[in-house]
Amino acid sequence: MRLTEIKSCYIGPEISPEQFISEHFFLYLAKGTIEGYDGISKYSLKSGEYCIVRKNHLARYNKQKENGEFEKVVMILDTEFLKSFMTKHQIKAQRYEDGASFFLLKNTNLIPNFILSLMPYYNDGGEIDDTFADLKREELLLILLKENPELKDILFDFAPPQKIDLKAYMNRNYKFNISMERFAYLTGRSISAFKRDFASIFSDTPSRWLIQRRLQEGYFLIEKKQKKPSDIYLDLGFEDLSHFSFAFKKKYGITPTDILKSIKKI
Known part of the structure; x- marks a missing residue:
């Protein structure tokens, strides 16, 4: 709600x-x-x-x-x-x-x-x-x-968000699971200006970049911090564990659980 x-x-x-x-x-x-x-x-x-x-x-x-x-x-x-x-x-x-x-x-x-x-x-x-x-x-x-x-x-400040540094904002807030329209609004841009500026800065679309950035953080947390996938997927911005695991394996060729298992064997 x-x-x-x-x-x-x-x-x-x-x-x-x-x-x-x-x-x-x-x-x-x-x-x-x-x-x-x-x-x-x-x-x-x-x-x-x-x-x-x-x-x-x-x-x-x-x-x-x-x-x-x-x-x-x-x-x-x-x-x-x-x-x-x-x-x-x-x-x-x-x-x-x-x-x-x-x-x-x-x-x-x-x-x-x-x-x-x-x-x-x-x-x-x-x-x-x-x-x-x-x-x-x-x-x-x-x-x-x-x-x-x-x-x-x-x-009592009723003004809409001002245009801000897009790169810094996205690198700080990529884990939040909100729509592109929300990200555009919060960075002081129309959706078209947001996508245009995003492509210029990151050389990628917002949706692809967000998934890749979240997966990179997930890999770090699992490999270096031995975090369980079930404990981190929501905080990374994924809506369910199966989506996280599927995207993770597609990018890295191995499931998050298999990485944990390999670490424990060492």
């Missing part, structure tokens, strides 16, 4: 598998641990901690249960809501240059108390009725901006 298909306020164990963040959202972790990765850095969120996950960025999550449970609260801060809030509260903002996907928020007693105040509004499906959702989102945003004033430059 993608974030754009989810209610603005909800609670539950799900974490969207979508690696492109289409709207900002607030994430409060009630139980468990989340390990996040944005192509540059890794982030860890533990019970009682919270952050903003930024739109027009890439992010991957690994979640771990705590005593068999995983629970979080998510509030989507979509563009329409933020523009309305900006007008109402006469907020002035400027472009925020930091490229991190996760903005870690200062700890304050106001947030845990706010989370507790949400509980009476949730229905059996773990969602807050639209009647109250905007009011609670506005309350949350007022708290966050009071404690984190610099957040306004992140949330």
Whole structure:
């Protein structure tokens, strides 16, 4: 399920598998641990901690249960809501240059108390009725901006991504499993300009280059780090193990499992 298909306020164990963040959202972790990765850095969120996950960025999550449970609260801060809030509260903002996907928020007693105040509004499906959702989102945003004033430059920057260094971006983010249209948008290009610039820089098509680059990394992880194929194929951007194994054998003439077996015999 993608974030754009989810209610603005909800609670539950799900974490969207979508690696492109289409709207900002607030994430409060009630139980468990989340390990996040944005192509540059890794982030860890533990019970009682919270952050903003930024739109027009890439992010991957690994979640771990705590005593068999995983629970979080998510509030989507979509563009329409933020523009309305900006007008109402006469907020002035400027472009925020930091490229991190996760903005870690200062700890304050106001947030845990706010989370507790949400509980009476949730229905059996773990969602807050639209009647109250905007009011609670506005309350949350007022708290966050009071404690984190610099957040306004992140949330109220509505400009599309600027044209950036394509080579550096792709070498940093090739493991993310998103469409070419997403890559084009995030690098500030139309799809035709993205393909044209890509061919000029890499002398290959984006789809072929991505597969080859992921396979190279896979070979390194298996041969040098003795990683199991089943443990790395998702992090490399492959949707299933069979596709990874098939593409791997086609390129190297040997399966990932056979490489592991040969290493263990040495």
